[in-house]
Amino acid sequence: MSLLSWMTCSMRGTASVLAVAGALTAGAAHAEDITLTVWSHEADSKSKVAWRELAARNFEEAHPGVKVKITWYQKEPLFSALNTALRAGQGPDAFYIERDRVEYITNGFVTPLNDLINWSSIKPWTKDVWTIDGKTYAVPQEVWTLENFFNETRMAELGITLPDNKQLSQTEYLELVKKSVAAGISPLAAGAGDRPYPGAYMTQELLLKRLGVDDYRALLDGKISYTDPRVIEVLGYVHQLVEAGFYPKSFTTMTLAETWPYFEANPAALMLIMGSFYAGHPFTSDVPDSFKLGVMKIPALDNGVCNECKTAAVGASFAINSNSEHKELVADFLNEMATPEMGARWVKTVLLGTAVETGPIESDNPKMKAYLDEYNEANQGAKYFIGAPHQYLTGSCKEAWAQIINVALPANLISIEDTAARLDQACYRP
Amino acid sequence: MPAEAPEPRQWRQILDRVASTPWIEFSVFLFPAVLFYMVFTAYPVARTFINSFFVITPLGSEYIGFENYREIIFEDWVFWKAVGNTLIWSIVGPIVDVGLGLILALVIYSGVRLGAFYRFVWFAPVLISNVVAGILWLWIYNYDWGVLNSALRAVGLGDWAMSWLGNTSTALGAVIAAHSWKWAGFDMVVCLAALYALPREVLDASELDNCGWFAKTYFVIIPMIKRTLLNLTILAFIGRMKIFDLVWVMTTGGPLWSTETVSTYVYKRAFNWSTFDLGYPSALGSLWSLVIIVVVILLTRIVSSKERLEY
Numbered sequence: 001m002s003l004l005s006w007m008t009c010s011m012r013g014t015a016s017v018l019a020v021a022g023a024l025t026a027g028a029a030h031a032e033d034i035t036l037t038v039w040s041h042e043a044d045s046k047s048k049v050a051w052r053e054l055a056a057r058n059f060e061e062a063h064p065g066v067k068v069k070i071t072w073y074q075k076e077p078l079f080s081a082l083n084t085a086l087r088a089g090q091g092p093d094a095f096y097i098e099r100d101r102v103e104y105i106t107n108g109f110v111t112p113l114n115d116l117i118n119w120s121s122i123k124p125w126t127k128d129v130w131t132i133d134g135k136t137y138a139v140p141q142e143v144w145t146l147e148n149f150f151n152e153t154r155m156a157e158l159g160i161t162l163p164d165n166k167q168l169s170q171t172e173y174l175e176l177v178k179k180s181v182a183a184g185i186s187p188l189a190a191g192a193g194d195r196p197y198p199g200a201y202m203t204q205e206l207l208l209k210r211l212g213v214d215d216y217r218a219l220l221d222g223k224i225s226y227t228d229p230r231v232i233e234v235l236g237y238v239h240q241l242v243e244a245g246f247y248p249k250s251f252t253t254m255t256l257a258e259t260w261p262y263f264e265a266n267p268a269a270l271m272l273i274m275g276s277f278y279a280g281h282p283f284t285s286d287v288p289d290s291f292k293l294g295v296m297k298i299p300a301l302d303n304g305v306c307n308e309c310k311t312a313a314v315g316a317s318f319a320i321n322s323n324s325e326h327k328e329l330v331a332d333f334l335n336e337m338a339t340p341e342m343g344a345r346w347v348k349t350v351l352l353g354t355a356v357e358t359g360p361i362e363s364d365n366p367k368m369k370a371y372l373d374e375y376n377e378a379n380q381g382a383k384y385f386i387g388a389p390h391q392y393l394t395g396s397c398k399e400a401w402a403q404i405i406n407v408a409l410p411a412n413l414i415s416i417e418d419t420a421a422r423l424d425q426a427c428y429r430p
Numbered sequence: 431m432p433a434e435a436p437e438p439r440q441w442r443q444i445l446d447r448v449a450s451t452p453w454i455e456f457s458v459f460l461f462p463a464v465l466f467y468m469v470f471t472a473y474p475v476a477r478t479f480i481n482s483f484f485v486i487t488p489l490g491s492e493y494i495g496f497e498n499y500r501e502i503i504f505e506d507w508v509f510w511k512a513v514g515n516t517l518i519w520s521i522v523g524p525i526v527d528v529g530l531g532l533i534l535a536l537v538i539y540s541g542v543r544l545g546a547f548y549r550f551v552w553f554a555p556v557l558i559s560n561v562v563a564g565i566l567w568l569w570i571y572n573y574d575w576g577v578l579n580s581a582l583r584a585v586g587l588g589d590w591a592m593s594w595l596g597n598t599s600t601a602l603g604a605v606i607a608a609h610s611w612k613w614a615g616f617d618m619v620v621c622l623a624a625l626y627a628l629p630r631e632v633l634d635a636s637e638l639d640n641c642g643w644f645a646k647t648y649f650v651i652i653p654m655i656k657r658t659l660l661n662l663t664i665l666a667f668i669g670r671m672k673i674f675d676l677v678w679v680m681t682t683g684g685p686l687w688s689t690e691t692v693s694t695y696v697y698k699r700a701f702n703w704s705t706f707d708l709g710y711p712s713a714l715g716s717l718w719s720l721v722i723i724v725v726v727i728l729l730t731r732i733v734s735s736k737e738r739l740e741y
Contacts, residue, residue: 080701083701083706086488087488087706100704101704102704103704103705103706106706107487107488107489107706108488108489109488248573248574249573249574249592249593249596250572250573250574250593250596251593251596252593252595252596252684252685253568253571253572253573253593253595253596253681394703394704394705395703395704395705396508396703398703398704399508399698399702399703403684403685403686403687404686407596407684407685407686408598408685408686411593411596411597411685413596413597413598413685413686414686
């Protein structure tokens, strides 16, 4: 046999073997072997990882032959990966999304979920957050309100007693800040080093209280100028707080991850303005015994038209890739995460607010229970504005808000007039 | 005088040479490199340039001619702020880096004790990634517990302690200092190699002429390694025009755009503005590439009139 004919025979033989092997493998495999891919943020949150993985295992049990593979990311790497993958017509079947990523919706990367999800178990207002022109694009999982937390021990050291409604006037609040500084206690734990919003929290809440829901929305929509006297009044009060030493000196470079220990450490800062998602942290971390979490309201403004107004928002949510070949299956997985049982489990194990209708939940953790009572008290009679500015704004206005309201104003790097002028330049479109 | 056309015999020689050239072998050997270059360099560059004339979203593209360029040049003040910062960095950075590198090299060249140790220590930052260096310097500049402010407080200069990266008047300088710390070691090694290559007899002659240390450095050594210094300066200049990673880690261009560079701005426009439009950032990138090319050509012309540069 010549070399050539030997090679030909060998190749034919190999091809036959491969063909048979392929046929056998195909026959042995389950007819419905499918792997759903999910990309999720919050890789470093053990409780959230455990919760979502549990949902995945429950789903697999209910759907034999279907696997759910969750890939865990931190936020920035996740959205960088999504930007590239979605543009290329690829990406996972479902992915984590937040409301400020509206570009995924406007560019058609996300499937409308109106008929795919069991919305009866989702709180209607959280569904509305994701509804644009009648189409709902994501399943909300986490909700939060913006809170003015404080360390009860430090507050007691300063001899301050809060009124029954937990809301100081703007003058009292300013005095509190001055008293805290004089006592050598940092008034606020805050850092804008790696996020475009923590430094803006106080200003945005005061703007909301001063303008009321409708005009505040108009301001964010660029219909009201930042030179409006009411806005200038708020900026002036924020400036007074800044001058009094409200924000820490390391504020511009401090990261969100550094802020929380800064609040909880001993000696610690007096207050922390943060989404209620923070509350899970002190109950799952080692904090000093002296740390006792309290909740108060953002101060009432003398001329505030809605001092009971505050921000509520939807956090973690999940959307389905419009290029997914398994839309209905992956919608079932999202439904699995949105059952009342899983919602209750979220509150109890992740210790955060849920977008799922669960009914009253009793916490097993006594400290958490005390906190929840206080939280409910601080939210008594609250009127919510849904969504934070960084979730609304886009383009140059988003960048200007991040640079000016989030950093420059709290760091005392810019005058009130310049603040208004620059924001108008970027945002005002009457 | 017009060049003479080849005679028929010369034509034949040329044709013979072309015919005898092993084109197939040439092609086989060149193909991988050309393919690599076309796919990873030429195509992206060309595509970026073409994109700059469109508004590009995943839903489609719209041709807008030079509108992106017009907006950049006449309306985008953040771009001009970024250009200013980048130019300050590109001019100050190389002078600091090369100057510091030369001084460190001269220290070692002078035969200081533990020279090998210092050479390693000063070169070590070059081996660290910009991301790690950025985090390191974030800690050094930390207001509360950073080394810099702690040292100032320790020597009774606590009033000078400040948020170095949080102040618009110090942030750019602080980032430039961090970058110079990282790259001075590289310049030191290159300068040191140039110094060791100097002809010994020239230096000996200067010493016989009672030339002092400063005079020897200024009148003999620096002129003799001028070509190396110029190469380093131009390389540093080009590098600073494209600076991104260290700024991104340390300040992301803030506060108040005081450390914004053209590269960080391009990135923000491409990925942080929640628009998905790649046309405008492509125009920014194309325009800035053009500026860099022109500057490099000019520098090359200026310098190569005296010295031939290679980089």
